[in-house]
Amino acid sequence: MKRTILVIGGTVLITVSALLACNSSQQPVAHANEGIEYGPKVASLSSDELVARGRYLVTIMGCNDCHSPKVMTPQGPAPDSAHLLSGHPAKMPLAAIDPKATKDWILFNQSLTAFAGPWGVSFAANITSDASGIGNWTEEQFFRAMREGKYKGMEGGRPMLPPMPWQQFKHATDEDLRAIFSYLKATPAVDNVVPAPLPPKS
Numbered sequence: 001m002k003r004t005i006l007v008i009g010g011t012v013l014i015t016v017s018a019l020l021a022c023n024s025s026q027q028p029v030a031h032a033n034e035g036i037e038y039g040p041k042v043a044s045l046s047s048d049e050l051v052a053r054g055r056y057l058v059t060i061m062g063c064n065d066c067h068s069p070k071v072m073t074p075q076g077p078a079p080d081s082a083h084l085l086s087g088h089p090a091k092m093p094l095a096a097i098d099p100k101a102t103k104d105w106i107l108f109n110q111s112l113t114a115f116a117g118p119w120g121v122s123f124a125a126n127i128t129s130d131a132s133g134i135g136n137w138t139e140e141q142f143f144r145a146m147r148e149g150k151y152k153g154m155e156g157g158r159p160m161l162p163p164m165p166w167q168q169f170k171h172a173t174d175e176d177l178r179a180i181f182s183y184l185k186a187t188p189a190v191d192n193v194v195p196a197p198l199p200p201k202s
């Protein structure tokens, strides 16, 4: 897992260096969100506006890419609108994985909800308002999950597995995280108990 994180970190560094190379007058930035002007302070938004901003952020931050089961279209997999953000479907069969195939590669299933790599197999979580999702979570749990990568947002929770990009999302402002959480709490509840991750095969 360490290696994966290093690889992801390396990609970010290369991208940042490429950007800096284009604009040599700029100093390297310590944090992804340093110096960026944010939109309206959501503290002044009504609860409907907060949910709308959360929906917008969830859309542009790609949460559906992993957290929504897909239907196959001529253009490839697209989010299943009846089960948005409900995670890897509990009943979806998982094709056998050749351990040799994950030696140098990371594999995504066709629904883009199950992921095999050096960490074993991880499954995208249910993040709808259902009790099997984040329905019973407090805002504090959500912040801990997104900022510290703790499963279920519990203080003693296990580290969140790849490819959940919490290392990037932790740079979101408090206001943006609050908006995302408000939207997730307002999503239609989908009952789906996502399977526990599988350990790596030796």
Ligand code: HEC
Pocket (backbone or CB within 6 Å): 057, 058, 061, 062, 063, 064, 065, 066, 067, 115, 122, 123, 124, 125, 126, 127, 142, 145, 146, 150, 151, 152, 153, 159, 160, 161, 162, 163, 164, 165, 169, 180, 197
């Ligand atoms: C590249 C795939 C990917 C993307 C994009 C992604 N996630 Fe995840 N997410 C995962 C996986 C996989 C897990 C489960 C990790 C585990 O089991 O340790 C997860 C777990 C979570 C959890 C923890 C759930 C729990 O029960 O503990 C939350 C909350 C979450 N994601 C929110 C989001 C939000 C909000 C977004 C968009 C802003 C997002 N994720 C985008 C893959 C992704």
